[in-house]
Amino acid sequence: MRLPTPGLVSRKAIIDQHEKEIHYLQDVFMAMEQNYVDSEYESKLEFQSMWDDLKNKNLEEKHFLRLQLENIVEDLWRRFQDALKNYTEATEDRKIAFEALKVKDEKSSKEIEMQMKRIQKLQEAISTLKGKISAHSRESEYQNQCIRNDKELVHVQLRRLKAQRTEARSASQKSLVKLTLESNATLKTLKKIVEKGEKILKLAEICRKFETEEEKVLPFYSSVLTPKEQEEVERQNPEEPTEELAKVMVDYSGMENFWKRYNKVKLEVLSLEHRRGQLLDISGKLREMLKQYLDGISVSDEVLSQLNPLFIVNHRSNVPQLSSPDQSGDKRPPTTYNIIEAAHIVSHIL
Incomplete structure (x- = not known):
């Protein structure tokens, strides 16, 4: 018979000890579980009784508070209605003004939005125009220089023209003096012509009085010459x-x-x-x-x-006898006037 070794004896003892402890712990667990179930049941009963008491108490308090709150709410509702009525009556004009301002605000909002879009477009156009202005400014520098040169030439021509204008003014002054003298002489001549015309008109009126009826009817006669x-x-x-x-x-x-x-x-x-x-x-x-x-x-x-x-003496007169035309030898033809x-x-x- 072989004797057990010390290692095997200790292991078996440990296993037995472990099993005993497990059984002990299981018994303790079951006892604790039973105690827990009993205490839980008692706690539930106590909780149920306390919950019923609290529920009844809460229901009573709730009913009392409900009645009290209903009275308070009715009083507050009545006050609220009165306050609302007073507020509505007091703020009716303000409400109308508010509605008008609200509509105006909507229109203003739309207008502001449109103006913002317009401003955005204008800013874009301004930026574009600034670019164009910078480009045109660079292009116009050369043109300005050319214009300055032309300006100098124009100033030179202007001085020359001023000198010519001075000469022309002096010449025109002389011409004006001459024209004034000639116009005065012309006015005198025209005055004489007018006087002569008035005299002619007066003579024409006098001649008109002496015109015959035929001259009044036919003032302009035809030619007195025959066709031949x-x-x-x-x-x-x-x-x-x-x-x-x-x-x-x-x-x-x-x-x-x-x-x-x-x-x-x-x-x-x-x-x-x-x-x-x-x-x-x-x-x-x-x-x-x-x-x-x-x-x-x-x-x-x-x-x-x-x-x-x-005076006749012896049938004779002292007047010499005139020869008859038949006895005169020089016959003159009748004078013809053309x-x-x-x-x-x-x-x-x-």
């Missing part, structure tokens, strides 16, 4: 008018009616002068015949010394 006489005048003046003469004739074409009236008056003056001469001759002859008749019926030394057809219209002559002379 007109052709003869054109043959006598075959020269064509030159360019200068044609221009002068055009300038005087408006005076044709005047020259017609003037020629008619001149012809009438000549006719009246011729008629006056004839009447003066007839008057002279009548005066001579009247004188001879008066001398014939009176007897005096002066009458007897002169020729007297009534009448040419003055307006026609003037149109070929001017």
Whole structure:
């Protein structure tokens, strides 16, 4: 029989001891668990009773507090309604103003937003323009230099023009003095012409009074020349008018009616002068015949010394016998006068 070794004996003792301790601990655990269950049950019963007491007490207090709070809430609600009513009545105008300000604020907000966008765009445009300005400033430096050079040239030309202006001003001053003198002389001449025109108008009014009915109806007569006489005048003046003469004739074409009236008056003056001469001759002859008749019926030394057809002695008178026209050998043809219209002559002379 083999004897156990000391190591095996100690291990077995340890295992037995371990098992005993395990059984002991299990018994302790079960006892503790039983005690815990019992104490838990008792605690639950005690807690349940305390909870019921507290619940009942809380219900009573809750009911009391509820009634008290309902009274307080009703009182507070009534006060709140009164305060709300007073506040509403007091702040009605402010509420309306607030609503208006709210709408205005919304509009202002939108406008501010639009203005901000616009400002943003303007800032972008300003930055762009600044870049352009810087670029243009660099480009304009050379142009400014050229303009300065041109300015110097313009100043030189300006000084030259000022000198020329001074000379022109002195010349214009002299011309103005000359023009003033000539204008004064012209005014005097025009004044004389106006006086002459007024005199002509007065004479025209006087002449108008002496016009016949035919002259008033037909103031401008046609040409007094027959077609044959007109052709003869054109043959006598075959020269064509030159360019200068044609221009002068055009300038005087408006005076044709005047020259017609003037020629008619001149012809009438000549006719009246011729008629006056004839009447003066007839008057002279009548005066001579009247004188001879008066001398014939009176007897005096002066009458007897002169020729007297009534003084007849032995059927003879002292008046010499006049030869008859048939006995005279020198027959003179009747005098022919060619009448040419003055307006026609003037149109070929001017």
